[in-house]
Amino acid sequence: MATLIDGRTVAKEVNKNTAERVKRLANEGIVPGLAVILVGDDPASKIYTRMKDKKAKKLGIHSVLSTYPEDIRQDELLHDIRRFNADENINGILIQEPLPKHLDGDKLLNAIDPGKDVDGFHPFNVGCLYNNVNVNYPVSCTPRGIMTLLKHYRVKLDGARALVIGRSILVGKPMAALLENANATVTVANSHTQNLTELTKQADILIVAAGVKHLITGEMVKQGAVVIDVGMHRLADKTLTGDVDFDSVAPVAKMITPVPGGVGPMTIASLMEQTVDLTEWSHNG
Ligand SMILES: NC(=O)C1=CN([C@@H]2O[C@H](COP(=O)(O)OP(=O)(O)OC[C@H]3O[C@@H](n4cnc5c(N)ncnc54)[C@H](OP(=O)(O)O)[C@@H]3O)[C@@H](O)[C@H]2O)C=CC1
Ligand SMILES: Nc1nc(=O)c2c([nH]1)NC[C@@H]1CN(c3ccc(C(=O)N[C@@H](CCC(=O)O)C(=O)O)cc3)C=[N+]21
Numbered sequence: 001m002a003t004l005i006d007g008r009t010v011a012k013e014v015n016k017n018t019a020e021r022v023k024r025l026a027n028e029g030i031v032p033g034l035a036v037i038l039v040g041d042d043p044a045s046k047i048y049t050r051m052k053d054k055k056a057k058k059l060g061i062h063s064v065l066s067t068y069p070e071d072i073r074q075d076e077l078l079h080d081i082r083r084f085n086a087d088e089n090i091n092g093i094l095i096q097e098p099l100p101k102h103l104d105g106d107k108l109l110n111a112i113d114p115g116k117d118v119d120g121f122h123p124f125n126v127g128c129l130y131n132n133v134n135v136n137y138p139v140s141c142t143p144r145g146i147m148t149l150l151k152h153y154r155v156k157l158d159g160a161r162a163l164v165i166g167r168s169i170l171v172g173k174p175m176a177a178l179l180e181n182a183n184a185t186v187t188v189a190n191s192h193t194q195n196l197t198e199l200t201k202q203a204d205i206l207i208v209a210a211g212v213k214h215l216i217t218g219e220m221v222k223q224g225a226v227v228i229d230v231g232m233h234r235l236a237d238k239t240l241t242g243d244v245d246f247d248s249v250a251p252v253a254k255m256i257t258p259v260p261g262g263v264g265p266m267t268i269a270s271l272m273e274q275t276v277d278l279t280e281w282s283h284n285g
Contacts, residue, residue, distance in 0.1 A: 002253040003153070005228070007145075010152050011265035015059060018272045022060040025279060032279035033062040033090040034118065034271075037077070039103065040070040044234075045096050052094075052268060059272055062089060070100055077103065078111055085113040091282060092118030092275040097170065115282060118274050120144075121169060129174060132181045136281050138274050143175035145266025146207065146228055147182075153255055155205065155226050157182040163199050165189045165216075165243070166209035171230055175207055196220070208243040218248030227256045230263050 022032060034056050038049045049065055056063035066080065084090045093116045099105045109117075114124040120138040128137035150157065162184040166172035172188060180186045187199055191210075200206060200220040208216050209230035221227060231243025242259030250256050257263055 002227070002250045002256040005149055005153055005255050005257045005262060007149060007257060007262040007265045010149055011145075011269035013152075014148060014266070014269040014273055015055070018269070018276055019059045021276045021280075025276070026060065028283075030279060030283065031060070031062045031089070032092070032275050033064070033087075034092045034094070034275045035064045035066060035084045035087075035090045037066050037068070037080070037093070037095045039068045039072055039077070039096070040100050042098070045098070049096050052271060055268055055272060056275070061272060061275055064090070071102075074103055074107070077108060081108060081111045085111075085116060090116065091279040092116055092271075094118050094271070116278060118271060118278060120174065120274075126169075126174070129177045129181075132177075136277070138278060139178065140170055140174040141270040141274060142171050142209075142230060142263060142267045143178050144274065145270040146175060146230070146263060147178050148270065149228070149257070149263070149266055150205075150226070153226075155255070157184045157205070160184045160204040161202055162186045162205040162207065163189060163203035164207045164209070165196070165200075166211070166230070168209065171209040175209065179205070179207075210243050212243055213241060214243070214245040216244045216249060218245070218252045221249050221252045223252055224254045225252070227253045228263065229257050229259050232259060232264065 036049050036052055053063045053065045084093045093112050095108055109121050112122055114122045117125050117138055120140045125137045129139055162179045164172050164176045167188050167190050176186045176188045189196055189199055197220045201222055203225055205226045207228045213233045227249055229242035229244040233241050235241055240260045
């Protein structure tokens, strides 16, 4: 039976460290600031942005939750992003996804100062990640949290065969780049991939971010693999489940993340950690 990768416990450790760093900054008169931009009434987005706001405040981070109606104009949002760029009390700016269709998300993202891009989505920071450059830059919080989990559980990445299922800017792409930068041999699958099982069977590390409930079952997984489930699906009884069929995969895997309590808590912890990173970098270069 697989070891459970406990995201809640590791997230607590990360948050404790973040709170200590916030205290140290306070001694220098610095308070990290996070601005979260939420457009529209999507219930899930509302819950997540509220969770982020609450956690930030708990850790001593100055948090601004900026909410906008569904029909907000592009230029009005751009104006506010520029205002946050210029605001020295704000170190991190996040635009909650998904955005309404009438908005040009790429243009909005590109308007964020790369030095305040707490989600790591700006092409400048994505370029740093892809080139594995030796400077400080933010990366997407979910893959960053997964890297923290893999490190915490001492999963060997160097030389490992990793399969990332999904190629979104939020999860799949940055995840693949981080694993490659850690010298894993990385394959990335998408919805056009033929014979997925052939690939999953070879993976020592399997990261599943497809958004398809229980896509991965036990017979698809290599014995002794490390399985990370990013997927999140709300069932009729309000419970959460993932892209991995936990019950059939857990007996085959060496380690596995549960949903909830796996990747999710790490995403928020990484966001807080990265807000403090950006604050320190802006003061120390
Ligand atoms: N726990 C957390 O912190 C977070 C959880 N999530 C969850 O993770 C999941 C993925 O999120 P996100 O990356 O934003 O989702 P997207 O829908 O943006 O991307 C899904 C990706 O999976 C690929 N895909 C879909 N079906 C298959 C398939 N059958 N086989 C192989 N690849 C497939 C798609 O391929 P193609 O490109 O060809 O369409 C796409 O690249 C969702 O369930 C989301 O709720 C997301 C962010 C954070
Ligand atoms: N710009 C942007 N950045 C994001 O990082 C971003 C986003 N947009 N849009 C949506 C996704 C989703 N996301 C999650 C955060 C926390 C949990 C989380 O804490 N999950 C808990 C359970 C929460 C619950 O019970 O609902 C868990 O898995 O244990 C999940 C998902 C961040 N996202």
